[in-house]
Amino acid sequence: MPSGSRYWTVIDNELRVEPVADRFLRELRFGRDRAESTSKAYANGVALFFRWCQRTGRDWRTAATDMGLFMVWLKYVPAGDGPVVTGPGAKPVRSDGRINRVLVAVRRFLSFAVVNKEAPQWVLGQIYELADSRDLPLEAQSEDGGLFYRMRARHHLREPETPVDRASDDEIVALFTACLSARDRLIVLLLARAGLRRSETAGLRRGDLHLLPNNRSMGCEVEGAHVHVIRRDNVNGAWAKSRHARTVPVDFLLVQAFDQYQIERQQCAAAVGSDFLLVNLFRAPLGSPVTPDAINDLFKALCARAGLTRSVAPHMCRHAFASNLADSGALLDEIQRLMGHASVSSSQPYLHPNASRLRAAVDRVPTPRLLIEGVIR
Structure with a gap:
């Protein structure tokens, strides 16, 4: 940009900027003051969505009806090209976590398109469903700037719970x-x-x-x-x-x-x-x-x-x-304050205790003297 700030966008095969995606990514970067790296991650996800729509002959404005097929495509098609090969022995090319991050970017892009009347209103019902806000963490209730309160994503893969990859x-x-x-x-x-x-x-x-x-x-x-x-x-x-x-x-x-x-x-x-x-x-x-x-x-x-x-x-x-x-x-x-996390949920993975901490927690529980005497007898 003239100011020296930068953001990432999406272009088609003719190197032309996709106008709605570009507006979304500029709004994300400058309107919501998100980091340049965030605009890059979202641009990558939206570009994969556009590529899938192009390869399969779909209009991106109405392709939300087939989000399940998009997830299969993401899981088994490397670099967005080639046939979808599933079944026994087929090796996923993207992890469940990576697919979920792409879906977040696509949902927010499509929500932006609906709000700006670039996509039909019914698209929201294809990507979100009503939910009791008491069952949702705070960041899920405001995922799109508070526009879709009490709604949660329809499409999400369950990621295996893994320990934080920390340096010893x-x-x-x-x-x-x-x-x-x-x-x-x-x-x-x-x-x-x-x-x-x-x-x-x-x-x-x-x-x-x-x-x-x-x-x-x-x-x-x-x-x-x-x-x-x-x-x-x-x-x-x-x-x-x-x-x-x-x-x-x-x-x-x-x-x-x-x-x-x-x-x-x-x-x-x-x-x-x-x-x-x-x-x-x-x-x-x-x-x-x-x-x-x-x-x-x-x-x-x-x-x-x-x-x-x-x-x-x-x-x-x-x-x-x-x-x-x-x-x-x-x-x-x-932990949240020291790490600079916007949400408490981002700090929760660090609270998974190891075996020694679990043992120490049990040992800290006081034991009544009469109970000890009864066991010894």
């Missing part, structure tokens, strides 16, 4: 030890000890870290060392997912890592003028802000250098932070 404490220590610079060690700790997303980490400014016991001298009333996570339009493509700023307390390890990084950063003259916290110190362009993709590349190199048996992604360190919070007894609302 040993893996985090191995990654930290494999770092070759103070900057890289700070990146690992921001992810694993503060729970920041990689894009939030890359978007930090120097003034976002307040590391004094009393920060009033910097115009901040929050006591103790902490970091502010704020959404901005950054030149390096970094973007805080939540539109609401949050404050995350940090421990002494992160404070020490920051001090060591400051000494390292001062040795790079090109970094002096940059307001970004994390900048290139060892390769051109020197002094330019680190990008989210560069953090991915860093973790690939650290995994290889540490000799880990599996690939640990930056987001797995964030999962480790939330899991450690849950294991230490943090309440659900505390």
